[in-house]
Amino acid sequence: MLLHLTTWPEVETYLSDSTGIIIPIGSTEQHGPTGLIGTDAICAEAIARGTGEATNALVTPTIKVGMALHHMAFPGSMSLRPSTLINVIKDYITSLARHGFRKFFWINGHGGNIATLKAAFAETYAHLADLNLPNADQVQCQVGNWFMCKSVYKLAKELYGDQEGSHATPSEVAVTQYLYPEAIKQAPLSEDVAKGYPIYGAADFRRHYPDGRMGSNPSLATPEQGKQLYELAVKDLSNSYLEFLNQT
Amino acid sequence: MLLHLTTWPEVETYLSDSTGIIIPIGSTEQHGPTGLIGTDAICAEAIARGTGEATNALVTPTIKVGMALHHMAFPGSMSLRPSTLINVIKDYITSLARHGFRKFFWINGHGGNIATLKAAFAETYAHLADLNLPNADQVQCQVGNWFMCKSVYKLAKELYGDQEGSHATPSEVAVTQYLYPEAIKQAPLSEDVAKGYPIYGAADFRRHYPDGRMGSNPSLATPEQGKQLYELAVKDLSNSYLEFLNQT
Amino acid sequence: MLLHLTTWPEVETYLSDSTGIIIPIGSTEQHGPTGLIGTDAICAEAIARGTGEATNALVTPTIKVGMALHHMAFPGSMSLRPSTLINVIKDYITSLARHGFRKFFWINGHGGNIATLKAAFAETYAHLADLNLPNADQVQCQVGNWFMCKSVYKLAKELYGDQEGSHATPSEVAVTQYLYPEAIKQAPLSEDVAKGYPIYGAADFRRHYPDGRMGSNPSLATPEQGKQLYELAVKDLSNSYLEFLNQT
Amino acid sequence: MLLHLTTWPEVETYLSDSTGIIIPIGSTEQHGPTGLIGTDAICAEAIARGTGEATNALVTPTIKVGMALHHMAFPGSMSLRPSTLINVIKDYITSLARHGFRKFFWINGHGGNIATLKAAFAETYAHLADLNLPNADQVQCQVGNWFMCKSVYKLAKELYGDQEGSHATPSEVAVTQYLYPEAIKQAPLSEDVAKGYPIYGAADFRRHYPDGRMGSNPSLATPEQGKQLYELAVKDLSNSYLEFLNQT
């Protein structure tokens, strides 16, 4: 159930049954010469919607621009500063907590968001405790990174081995190919691709990862693999969400 | 062309031709008993995409949660505080200005965003002037409110007269019906509907507009009218965007 | 009644009768070769005082430096950033709301303040709702732009026609001439004056409006016209204030 | 010369001669049963204008609401939070430094502003050093507290002895009586008046200083004394300003 396709009386009814909600968060950043700039948001949104359907959970709109400052030396990348993103996350949770939501399940498509998400949760729990909201101390956030689901990780390793890499990976590219077959891109990819160098600032990143890939070979991706990966992620995260709801 | 479905080399190529970009912004807020919570974001996004196609312009992802603090007494409404939204807008423009974009055309679906957009533009122009960006003084933002396009306004008046109202209007509901026919909602709507009272805080808003509508009768909406309104908006805003690009 | 010329026991007494207060806000910015830098603050302050006298309302000190970032390429212009001004407005309202004021009537002399005022009101209503103030949900702000009063607008059109323009206008200059006849300035004014170009950043503004005027001919102004305009503004805004007080 | 009564070309001319400017800052806060709420702003503004006339210096508009959080338990008191006031001061200086002003002489009427002024200066010097302003490292701020001028202090001691106290003092009340004889207030003042207790929060302040005075007997004030004190302050601060200008 998408929050955007419901009415306020429908949300009111939903809240009488459940205080859980799913929030997708991605990023808008370069994904190498062939990966879509929207990869992380596209994957998170689709998997969140699948998870919402499988669990009858409400799904909010996706935060599409996340924390991608280290990708800013590539055209088209967009980023919030961490301090901005913390306030966005705080405003999302606070808005929904005022209506009675208590269990926030964040489906995340971008490793670079994780630190800021966690910092924001801590900031928000403390903020909510100072408001006059009943049961504010029951607000809980959990992050589900689809690309770190056990089954996803296992299949990616089987399919791509070392060529999975860590950015602009064939697995995430495959999911976008499954979802947007009309937007499959071709470009020459050097066989040599940098890997293993840590992430610092944007200029430094581009010096070390000149085409944007980090150790990955996205040319291995196919839409069929994308479908498999998508379905595994939805299954795993649906289980995680239901466990999270039932945790007391 | 959707930024999310392009690669960074494609954006690089685009920038050699044009420094213009379209940014849709909506809201996630109650739209009365039958209007979708996503109405403002849905309309802005679709019309921005249409405008992008008509003008070969790049379209960024939509800011889906805007400034809707006055709707917060209705379940499901979400809002950024103006101070948060200013930083989001500043980060969007600054990100893109670093790549060379200079003409930012904001397609807006929510009246409540306008003040914060304007405040953010002023804050951002001054911020950019202090960075070491070439031609930062050429950054320009323009807002296109689809619901205020002349042709749209005229048709809405013809179709709905006084029952257009000013929130949860039949015209915006019609556009969402055209775009999401599977999500057309039915609910009893009282004939009497409050109107004309100014907007202050959330509790006050709900006291005066108890079902969320402001003077509107959204039951008049049809998907066919939505299609007409959508097409008029795309046409008008395409012209506006092209004029904006050519303005010197 | 000027807040600055009262004592705290007098304010306590006032509050037993009324929760309304008038806050003037202007700007400190270039007004062309002959307009005073203080024009917007001078007009707002004088008209607010007149309105306060006519309605027995308390008038706070004037916010004299507003949002004028686009005028910053002209010597002597001063501006708060919108994010600063939002906090100033929030602190003004919160201070007064703690004492029991609930109806805030802002008499504004500068178009560039309007967006930030509205953003600040929204931010503040939500902030107040989280404090432990009784009846915080009854706090209401209204803006009265003296230069947009119907009677003022009408007279300005009659007197100056197209030469009224939109910045450094003969009408506002006339009001300052009425109030400060000793500070009437003379300077050669080119007959050609730019107009109709939108407002972006400061450098861009000065490129398009090289002497600071926007389509106006302030040499038409006289102190006598200023008196007329002043009196019309006071009359209109006094009515607006009283209606605002009585609105429930 | 009042900035508000000049035009931008006049400021341009002024800057070719001097980079000095005077900024008055006061407060809007209770001053006991008979002192005006505007006392600190009224005194600072008048003395700054006098100093400006005596030294041919430009005088900006007055910051009328300062840091008075400890007075907030008395009706009519207004305050900026220190964090807000820091940004206001930073915006004032930054605005003027962009035009070429380098010597900022702050004439202050309120002890409670001093700490925040100093904190703001430090914040601003560091901020300016990161901008691309020529000679930003020559920006200098100095505070002239009129009530701490040696000659003023000496006369106050002669006139009022121990009954000068430290808030709502006869000396500051006298200056307002000189400036606004029409607003001289009468009210019974208890002979016993608290003194010597430190300043913490607002509720604590009122518990210890129930009528708002701190050890003072403002009934001793006369307009004639006010004139003397005013003239001494102007003389002392004029000297200070000129020395400040000449300091290298």
Added chain:
Amino acid sequence: MLLHLTTWPEVETYLSDSTGIIIPIGSTEQHGPTGLIGTDAICAEAIARGTGEATNALVTPTIKVGMALHHMAFPGSMSLRPSTLINVIKDYITSLARHGFRKFFWINGHGGNIATLKAAFAETYAHLADLNLPNADQVQCQVGNWFMCKSVYKLAKELYGDQEGSHATPSEVAVTQYLYPEAIKQAPLSEDVAKGYPIYGAADFRRHYPDGRMGSNPSLATPEQGKQLYELAVKDLSNSYLEFLNQT
């Protein structure tokens, strides 16, 4: 070499040889009935000093209060909000980067700091890129969590097995016993200790971890083990620091 025990000319000399620096960061928070509130800061500081000695690196003062909002329901715990800590980290790095430091090695004693550190690094790299600092793009931060060093982790598992737990662990308590034998505490510890429950807000944390421990049995700790763990951490982190310096 401790920054605090050097002079500025000594730092100048140091910088001609190395641009590396070590910054310890800990926390001030409950560590169960017997663990010291300073545990995380004490361990980080001592290990950082040892690492500095082993590598001739300069060591700054320790950030002793970190991000511990989830421990705030236990007396004596202190925390910065993540948004505050981000600014502290940004100010530390920016201060030192102005002098020419480029390699920042953070020795961290508290898992709860990691997310905020990472968010702060991203915020700071982007901030530095906008300043006029030469080679700002060479600023790099790395975190060394002493408790996650391989050798430390291995020994802790050997010594304590499952009773190591994840907060108020015998390994960190042992290190503090080695460093402060005079402050070894005794208190009854229930054998049953909660574990495995995620961390949300402070009240929720205390409900689930009533004595503050998370799955640990700190009574197993001895000063001798602490010495071993300390030495392993210093050795591992010294290697990490030197590799970090040499990384290009």
Added chain:
Amino acid sequence: MLLHLTTWPEVETYLSDSTGIIIPIGSTEQHGPTGLIGTDAICAEAIARGTGEATNALVTPTIKVGMALHHMAFPGSMSLRPSTLINVIKDYITSLARHGFRKFFWINGHGGNIATLKAAFAETYAHLADLNLPNADQVQCQVGNWFMCKSVYKLAKELYGDQEGSHATPSEVAVTQYLYPEAIKQAPLSEDVAKGYPIYGAADFRRHYPDGRMGSNPSLATPEQGKQLYELAVKDLSNSYLEFLNQT
């Protein structure tokens, strides 16, 4: 009693007896060619610990990096911006106030911190009043500047006369010599040393005080004098703390 060497149950017990706590704050900044960069933090920390022992008061960890922006042109100096430091102070007080602490005695080693401390206290009192903390209006902060204790000041004058100066003073250097005899530094000191020039920005400071000293001759310092000064400071501040506790 050092907070860092206690457990949370010990703090709980302490709070049943006393709501007072001592917080040391220093700075990390150049202290001339021979003074330690940590001088201000070292002195504040040692004197705070001595005061805590003498009065059975709990002592928190030291804020070691304070407000030293004006020293930033000398290698090794570190500073928080005042706006950051205000938040740090606010978070310290708020953390401890949640546990029941009400009397905060700040032992300060750096003149440059005083303004920001005072601004932060005002900001924090007002912040606390809006939380749901019992007796938040009893929170009180007092600053004890060890170098301004009467007995310390007197002895310094006796020992050093005019050569005490105002930065990198022999008295503070002596205290660090007493505490860290192994870190006594030698360097040629010019006899001529600038003095009396006010403090503005960092570049200006270094231009006027080229070796970092302000009118001082730290070569006069001896460890024995340091011991005397330390003991006087502890005695004076112990009395101040006890008076502060007893003040009602």
